[in-house]
Amino acid sequence: MLTDIEIARQAEMLPITDIAAQLGIAPEELEPYGHYKAKVTEKLFARTACRPDGKLILVTAVNPTPAGEGKTTVSVGLGQAMSKIGKKTVLALREPSLGPVFGVKGGAAGGGYSQVIPMEDINLHFTGDIHAITAANNLLCALLDNHLQQGNALHIDTRRILFKRCMDMNDRALRNIVVGMGGRMNGVPREDGFQITVASEVMAILCLATDLADLKKRLGRILVAYNTEGAPVYASDLHAEGAMTALLRDALKPNLVQTLEHTPVLIHGGPFANIAHGCNSIRATRLALKLGDYCVTEAGFGSDLGAEKFFDIKCRYGGLKPDCVVLVATVRALKYNGGVERSELTTPDVDALKRGIINLRTHIENMFKYHVPVVVAINRFHTDSEEELQYIADYCKKLGVETSVCEVFAKGGSGGTDLARKVCDTIAMCEEGNDTFRPLYKTELSIARKVETVAKEIYRADGVKFLPAAAKALQEIEDLGYGTLPVCIAKTQYSLSDDPKKLGKPEDFTITVRDVRLSAGAGFVVVLTGDIMTMPGLPKTPAAFAIDCDNDGNIQGLF
Numbered sequence: 001m002l003t004d005i006e007i008a009r010q011a012e013m014l015p016i017t018d019i020a021a022q023l024g025i026a027p028e029e030l031e032p033y034g035h036y037k038a039k040v041t042e043k044l045f046a047r048t049a050c051r052p053d054g055k056l057i058l059v060t061a062v063n064p065t066p067a068g069e070g071k072t073t074v075s076v077g078l079g080q081a082m083s084k085i086g087k088k089t090v091l092a093l094r095e096p097s098l099g100p101v102f103g104v105k106g107g108a109a110g111g112g113y114s115q116v117i118p119m120e121d122i123n124l125h126f127t128g129d130i131h132a133i134t135a136a137n138n139l140l141c142a143l144l145d146n147h148l149q150q151g152n153a154l155h156i157d158t159r160r161i162l163f164k165r166c167m168d169m170n171d172r173a174l175r176n177i178v179v180g181m182g183g184r185m186n187g188v189p190r191e192d193g194f195q196i197t198v199a200s201e202v203m204a205i206l207c208l209a210t211d212l213a214d215l216k217k218r219l220g221r222i223l224v225a226y227n228t229e230g231a232p233v234y235a236s237d238l239h240a241e242g243a244m245t246a247l248l249r250d251a252l253k254p255n256l257v258q259t260l261e262h263t264p265v266l267i268h269g270g271p272f273a274n275i276a277h278g279c280n281s282i283r284a285t286r287l288a289l290k291l292g293d294y295c296v297t298e299a300g301f302g303s304d305l306g307a308e309k310f311f312d313i314k315c316r317y318g319g320l321k322p323d324c325v326v327l328v329a330t331v332r333a334l335k336y337n338g339g340v341e342r343s344e345l346t347t348p349d350v351d352a353l354k355r356g357i358i359n360l361r362t363h364i365e366n367m368f369k370y371h372v373p374v375v376v377a378i379n380r381f382h383t384d385s386e387e388e389l390q391y392i393a394d395y396c397k398k399l400g401v402e403t404s405v406c407e408v409f410a411k412g413g414s415g416g417t418d419l420a421r422k423v424c425d426t427i428a429m430c431e432e433g434n435d436t437f438r439p440l441y442k443t444e445l446s447i448a449r450k451v452e453t454v455a456k457e458i459y460r461a462d463g464v465k466f467l468p469a470a471a472k473a474l475q476e477i478e479d480l481g482y483g484t485l486p487v488c489i490a491k492t493q494y495s496l497s498d499d500p501k502k503l504g505k506p507e508d509f510t511i512t513v514r515d516v517r518l519s520a521g522a523g524f525v526v527v528l529t530g531d532i533m534t535m536p537g538l539p540k541t542p543a544a545f546a547i548d549c550d551n552d553g554n555i556q557g558l559f
Helices: 004-010 016-022 042-048 071-084 098-103 119-123 129-149 201-208 212-220 241-248 282-291 303-318 331-337 350-368 386-398 408-431 447-459 468-479
Strands: 030-032 038-040 055-061 089-093 114-117 156-161 165-167 177-179 190-192 194-196 223-227 232-234 255-259 264-267 294-298 324-329 374-379 402-406 463-466 487-490 510-519 524-529
Touching: 004 114, 004 119, 016 030, 016 255, 016 264, 042 282, 055 071, 055 303, 055 350, 055 408, 071 089, 071 114, 071 255, 071 294, 071 324, 071 374, 071 402, 071 408, 089 282, 114 119, 114 408, 129 156, 129 165, 129 201, 129 223, 129 241, 156 190, 201 212, 201 241, 201 303, 212 241, 264 282, 282 294, 282 303, 303 324, 303 350, 303 447, 303 487, 324 350, 324 408, 331 350, 331 386, 350 374, 350 386, 374 386, 374 408, 386 402, 402 408, 447 463, 447 468, 447 487, 447 510, 447 524, 463 468, 468 510, 468 524
Parallel strands: 055 294, 055 324, 089 264, 089 294, 165 194, 324 374, 374 402, 463 510, 487 524
Antiparallel strands: 030 038, 038 255, 114 255, 156 223, 177 190, 223 232, 255 264, 510 524
């Protein structure tokens, strides 16, 4: 059996100009990065702005196991399958972070015969977007510390600096640090810390900005600190937004690549829906809708995280209306939610499936709350029994939801044509109805009420408990006039609750909020629950152990 990287290497990639030509993109509207990847220019945005939008398909999932359930693989496979049945389709996906690539995943560009290529480039440095975000973020930090060193004219309170440094790697040792040590010439000593780049506000700003002017404006609105009188200090007060924009100028342009079957893909923006909003950029999604009749996009982790933020944050700011949700489920994820140990998930167990399928039902019901039709994609693994697969199909049928068993990992687009047809049929049927998409809450609600709405309606919690520090921060944010922003709740991906051990559909629990942070530039309020960290750590056996490069420059171990 071939590995993902071996399959990718055997693929015959088309020149990126050929992929662009499929979409009517002219050579002068591309900025090639080698032969097989390119950025698209502002000329393309301007030329296609007046075109009608295609149909928007969101791929999300049930709560996963720690091993992941192949949501990106299904997204890529669906895009390929849509092309196979004659639909002009463009994928709009997220850029992989080096943290999980070297931590638990070993790669995040799909799998098997449903991959985006060149997978080695995409999984590693790609076109440098995430590095540019890291540089812009840390430039702001450097300007802040230099301001303190040069006399602190803004009277910044060093105990109330909110903005952190970042890097795109899992490194728990950097969560809390002290900078400025070693004498007067090395800066002002203070507590600081790192978060992973893809969870940074700068990443969110890049994903939500509509153009370069909007990007600069949002960067200037970053709340950096408070001064000694309690007044806010923004990035614009440090004159940082211009230089940050210069660093991000090229990163704001979406990247064009292809699948193994040459379906066009726009990859732009970051992952991590458990600690960030976890969606690709508004610009990439909007452009995909202009270039194709269908756009397949993806939101991170389970629908309680990625899809909720896609609907309540991204769609709200991007003026997007999803036409269908594809909800990815696997036999093993549902058995995991039924209490089966990870090591036993490959053993057929219909009883465990019956216990855990309540998780799937909850996600389906949650998606209906946004008034969007749902199709369940059962991502098939070779260990799944026919009895288990049939049980899921029968269960969903009773809920009035179509299902399709996907074999896109093993068969590529041909393993997803049934799903593609059912998605197209579902969209066509709903066009004749009166259901219209709408977000879960109105932004006029208080921050606490918005958090409570998500917790009760999506997580099915009894309520929300704000710890004293969180309650104080919440009040400060509302006093600054930002109480009408949507909320971005950081929570474990493994459970509907904030406790990763509570599987299935937990009962009798409250969500505990330990901190609330303002991302004024991004345009949302970050709400930290449970033990969630914005700088992950590496596992006991990192994926990095298996990744290598031989003397000829061939990379091994990405999967």
